[in-house]
Amino acid sequence: AIQMTQSPSSLSASVGDRVTITCRASQGIRNDLGWYQQKPGKAPKLLIYAASSLQSGVPSRFSGSGSGTDFTLTISSLQPEDFATYFCLQDYDSPFTFGPGTKVDIK
Amino acid sequence: EVQLLESGEGLEQPGGSLRLSCAASGFTFSSYAMSWVRQAPGKGLEWVSTIGGSGGSTYYADSVKGRFTISRDNSKNTLYLQMNSLRAEDTAVYLCAKHSGSTAYYGIDYWGQGTLVTVSS
Numbered sequence: 001a002i003q004m005t006q007s008p009s010s011l012s013a014s015v016g017d018r019v020t021i022t023c024r025a026s027q028g029i030r031n032d033l034g035w036y037q038q039k040p041g042k043a044p045k046l047l048i049y050a051a052s053s054l055q056s057g058v059p060s061r062f063s064g065s066g067s068g069t070d071f072t073l074t075i076s077s078l079q080p081e082d083f084a085t086y087f088c089l090q091d092y093d094s095p096f097t098f099g100p101g102t103k104v105d106i107k
Numbered sequence: 108e109v110q111l112l113e114s115g116e117g118l119e120q121p122g123g124s125l126r127l128s129c130a131a132s133g134f135t136f137s138s139y140a141m142s143w144v145r146q147a148p149g150k151g152l153e154w155v156s157t158i159g160g161s162g163g164s165t166y167y168a169d170s171v172k173g174r175f176t177i178s179r180d181n182s183k184n185t186l187y188l189q190m191n192s193l194r195a196e197d198t199a200v201y202l203c204a205k206h207s208g209s210t211a212y213y214g215i216d217y218w219g220q221g222t223l224v225t226v227s228s
Contacts (some may be wrong), residue, residue: 032212032214033214034214034215036215036218037197041220042220043202043217043218043219044218044223045112045218046214046215046216046217049207049214049216050214051118053217061198087151087152087214089152089214091211091212091213091214092212093214094152094157094211095165095166095168095169096133096154096157096211097154098151098152098153099152100151100153101151
């Protein structure tokens with residue numbers, strides 16, 4: 001199975017900060033990766049698909065990059081509503097696997 | 108608007124059975140693959156199973172293979188997960204998820220909020 005690692009596991013940031021989260025796959029997965037945001041008690045929300053494509057309706061401060069094994073989610077200017085947990089998911093091969101998540105909280 | 112509403116929450120003893128349902132609306136259900144994903148208390152997300160839009164292809168995590176069965180009724184816009192031989196380690200919130208295409212290899216674009224399954228004696 002493809003293992004997904006994610007860093008950092010948590011971070012504290014302020015409104016307006018630039019935030020970068022990384023996912024690494026144990027083998028190449030082309031660009032078959034999505035980024036999701038999850039808030040407590042809520043359904044996860046797709047932010048980025050195919051590694052770098054912005055899902056419709058998602059603010060442009062979110063962006064994704066990468067291909068192969070290394071991927072990055074960037075929030076260019078953190079907003080109050082962005083404090084949440086972020087995770088990646090590879091859909092290159094079954095079993096589909098998730099990154100363990102990055103919790104972004106208020107500094 | 109895409110909506111996914113899970114049901115079937117319950118407490119079951121080890122070795123028991125439970126069936127989860129996911130009622131879908133806001134899209135042409137039969138055109139999209141669907142998955143179940145779970146999250147144990149304090150743990151990360153774990154993919155459980157996926158079924159293609161027509162129902163002809165199914166995929167399972169090794170941890171549930173032979174015990175869980177995914178199915179769908181496209182006439183009722185409903186996804187199911189039959190869980191047999193339940194174990195304590197199956198305790199989790201189970202989330203229903205929609206893929207962006209008809210096969211498993213399209214990414215997930217919508218999720219439900221989940222339903223809690225507790226396995227305990």
